[in-house]
Amino acid sequence: MRFLHTADWHLGRWFHGSSLLEDQAHVLDQFVELAARERVDAVVIAGDVYDRAVPPADAVSLLGDVLERLVVRHAIPVVLIAGNHDSAERIGFGGPIFERQGLHLRGTLSRLEAVTLQGRQGPVDFHPLPYVEPAFARALEGGESVTDHAQAMSHVLARIRSGFQPDRRHVLVAHAFVAGGSESESERPLSVGGSGGVPPSVFEGFDYVALGHLHRPQRAGSDRIRYAGSLLKYSFDEAAHDKSVSLVEFEFEADGNCRVTPHRLRPRRDVRVIEGRMADLLAGAEAFGPRTDYLSARITDDGPVLDAMARLREVYPQLMEIRFARQAATGPTVDGAGAGDHRRRTPADLFASFFRDMQGQDWTEAQRAAFEASTRELLEAPPNGVLF
Incomplete structure (x- = not known):
């Protein structure tokens, strides 16, 4: 049989x-x-x-x-x-x-x-x-x-x-x-x-x-x-x-x-994950396999990347999703300053959690001081006050 x-x-x-x-x-x-x-x-x-x-x-x-x-x-x-x-x-x-x-x-x-x-x-x-x-x-x-x-x-x-x-x-x-x-x-x-x-x-x-x-x-x-x-x-x-x-x-x-x-069985298009810096993904498509496969791109840049999906789809027409390695490495904040009722936390702590999720690292004291200086005037204004 x-x-x-x-x-x-x-x-x-x-x-x-x-x-x-x-x-x-x-x-x-x-x-x-x-x-x-x-x-x-x-x-x-x-x-x-x-x-x-x-x-x-x-x-x-x-x-x-x-x-x-x-x-x-x-x-x-x-x-x-x-x-x-x-x-x-x-x-x-x-x-x-x-x-x-x-x-x-x-x-x-x-x-x-x-x-x-x-x-x-x-x-x-x-x-x-x-x-x-x-x-x-x-x-x-x-x-x-x-x-x-x-x-x-x-x-x-x-x-x-x-x-x-x-x-x-x-x-x-x-x-x-x-x-x-x-x-x-x-x-x-x-x-x-x-x-x-x-x-x-x-x-x-x-x-x-x-x-x-x-x-x-x-x-x-x-x-x-x-x-x-x-x-x-x-x-x-x-x-x-x-x-x-x-x-x-x-x-x-x-x-x-x-x-x-x-x-x-040989698929019409494979399902693959490609990974690299944005510039390399855009410039070196041949190194990342068939461009018409169904793709997920894992971007490893440290800084912000603007309009990543649209730019990559010009090179990879079947790009389905993008992910940022810095976010995958840290995951969502679940403890410390990132936990608890947001209404009971300071704006600086809220932004610190956002910074950690986006950048994959804690901000420095200098960056914290810059944030507090730039927002102090707004935060200390009277409820119906005008800042200009």
């Missing part, structure tokens, strides 16, 4: 005001070509196929085109589940009808039966499990005591295991946050306070667990429990990620181990 594991396409996503649909179509063309070239037995999409519950029409059209090419043109079965970004009902619509063509859609917990697909060495049971909200797991028989995501996942998986065929391999397709996983800015938290995590131990008994939700490709406590990662980089803190899809191959002999091979 050989199948492609992918997740978190987030079709219809916007990145700092720019639509990513063309970028997504670009890599999905490569994905379809990869599936056909590798002659895979199935494609698994582990949730968050759309970026929001009501996706734009062009995102729906793109998904329809990709699924038509995979299922109809290349006769590759597809197993697709809803993630926390998706509408469960919209993803699952028409599931029993589409299954006749090899497209297996699961959006809600109303159908937990396995999808049996024929591999080169025998049948494999795929268990599509859409994103599990504790409230929905609690509504299932025996789930009255479910209060969090870990209990919800454990309860639903117990029901799935009860129907295991012992002579088959079992692949779980799920969308969840496994405790210990490496998160990114672009993921939507599954709950407040960290209660959305599930331990890797809940997946005991499955030969492979194809996960979605976390955007960095990674294992989750075991080589058989894996996140494929997102289709593209969706935030600048993902700039160092190596995005890929996973080719999973089962060896049915011996202990039934599986081999996972990442396949990188």
